[in-house]
Amino acid sequence: xxxxxxxxxxxxxxxxxxxxxxxxxxxxxxxxxxxxxxxxxxxxxxxxxxxxxxxxxxxxxxxxxxxxxxxxxxxxxxxxxxxxxxxxxxxxxxxxxxxxxxxxxxxxxxxxxxxxxxxxxxxxxxxxxxxxxxxxxxxxxxxxxxxxxxxxxxxxxxxxxxxxxxxxxxxxxxxx
Numbered sequence: 001x002x003x004x005x006x007x008x009x010x011x012x013x014x015x016x017x018x019x020x021x022x023x024x025x026x027x028x029x030x031x032x033x034x035x036x037x038x039x040x041x042x043x044x045x046x047x048x049x050x051x052x053x054x055x056x057x058x059x060x061x062x063x064x065x066x067x068x069x070x071x072x073x074x075x076x077x078x079x080x081x082x083x084x085x086x087x088x089x090x091x092x093x094x095x096x097x098x099x100x101x102x103x104x105x106x107x108x109x110x111x112x113x114x115x116x117x118x119x120x121x122x123x124x125x126x127x128x129x130x131x132x133x134x135x136x137x138x139x140x141x142x143x144x145x146x147x148x149x150x151x152x153x154x155x156x157x158x159x160x161x162x163x164x165x166x167x168x169x170x171x172x173x174x175x176x
Contacts, residue, residue, distance in 0.1 A: 007053075008060035012068055014075050016162060021071075023063035025056035027085030031067070031137045033158045071139065077169060080106035082140045090134065093124075097131035104145045107170040111149040133157060139166065147174060 011020045011034065022030040066084045073079035088098060096119045103118075104110060110118075112128045121127070135143040138158065144166045148154045153174040156163035167174060 007057045008064055010061075010064040010068060012072075014072065016075055016165065017158075019071060021064055021067050023060040023067070024087055025053070025059040027063050027087035028067045028137055028140065029087050029089060031071075031140060033138070033162070067140070074139065075169075080170075084140065086137060086140065088136045088141070090131070090136070093121075093127065094131040094134055097128050098135055098137075098141045101132065101135070101141050101143055101145070104142050107172060109145045109147045109167070109172060112146060113149055115146070145170075145172075 007024050009020065009022045011018060013019075016033070018034040020030070020032045020034050021028060063085055067082075070079055070082050070084055074082070086102075088095070090098065097115060100115050100118045112125045112132065113122070115132070116122050116125045116128045119128075132143050132146055135141050135157075138144070144156055144163045146154070151174070153160060153164060153167075164174065
């Protein structure tokens, strides 16, 4: 069995910044914001050689195109739910946290404690925070919807300003 490594990558500009997505035959594996369009990482490509499974590569590209379309619709205010297949790599605990995050609806927020309770580990609040921070598929796995237990805006890997913008787009107005 081949490892579930990303087979295809796509970078595209959005009103929120440059997004880089990666996928394998099973679904989207990564979504990252690239800090600057001139960043050297934007031009890096995944290596395709004679050992590449062409069928799996085609499936990965299908997932990328679907994800791009859905993300652009979301950022334009035309989509509230994602349907693209997901294939994030992580520990069993991380997968549980990301699954719980994925169940949060558009315009819905929660705290780390809420997620810990939802996965049946109410004392694992800090571990939930760590798993949330390791989320490899931002926006689609909506870690931006996690706020402080007291209802305040908390940190975000891509900056508080972007988190606030995403939440406001979903009708949630919080003060830092």
